Amino acid sequence: MSRTFRLDRLVASLPPRLADAVGASRLVLRLAAQIEQRLDTALAPEGITMRDYLALVLIADSEVEPLRPSDLGTTLDATRTQVTRLLDDLERRGLVQRLPGRGDRRTLELAQTPAAKELRERVASQVFAAYAEIWAEAGEQGTRQVRRLLGKVHKALGAPDLP
Numbered sequence: 001m002s003r004t005f006r007l008d009r010l011v012a013s014l015p016p017r018l019a020d021a022v023g024a025s026r027l028v029l030r031l032a033a034q035i036e037q038r039l040d041t042a043l044a045p046e047g048i049t050m051r052d053y054l055a056l057v058l059i060a061d062s063e064v065e066p067l068r069p070s071d072l073g074t075t076l077d078a079t080r081t082q083v084t085r086l087l088d089d090l091e092r093r094g095l096v097q098r099l100p101g102r103g104d105r106r107t108l109e110l111a112q113t114p115a116a117k118e119l120r121e122r123v124a125s126q127v128f129a130a131y132a133e134i135w136a137e138a139g140e141q142g143t144r145q146v147r148r149l150l151g152k153v154h155k156a157l158g159a160p161d162l163p
Contacts, residue, residue, distance in 0.1 A: 042130040
């Protein structure tokens with residue numbers, strides 16, 4: 001018996017309102033994993049993952065507003081250990097620098113290297129194409145509706161606003 005079939009059967013045995021809530025939650029979790037996998041596949045030829053790419057995009061923005069490792073972790077929903085490993089890897093590959101904080105040298109700020117900028121610019125079209133392909137079935141209006149509905153659930157859970 002497949003795992004998907006088992007979950008469908010268990011969800012179907014719930015009262016309809018609860019079945020919809022559980023089913024939607026499971027679908028969001030599965031969809032997030034599939035999106036990450038699809039983007040990882042698109043980026044694999046460049047030797048980076050979706051998380052690497054997102055980190056590089058966020059670090060590039062630090063030229064406008066400084067980014068600390070803890071801020072990166074919050075945005076990526078990553079633990080301190082995960083962020084440290086991610087930054088160690090990106091730094092080892094010459095894509096990121098950890099610098100003393102501008103206002104407080106006890107803190108660290110993250111900066112991209114020229115190699116990171118070149119990599120980001122080179123892969124951006126691949127990332128955007130993958131996102132477009134992922135959401136093509138929903139269409140522009142459907143994607144907008146999904147984003148709006150997920151934003152409402154996100155806000156109801158007490159999370160900070162998303163762009």
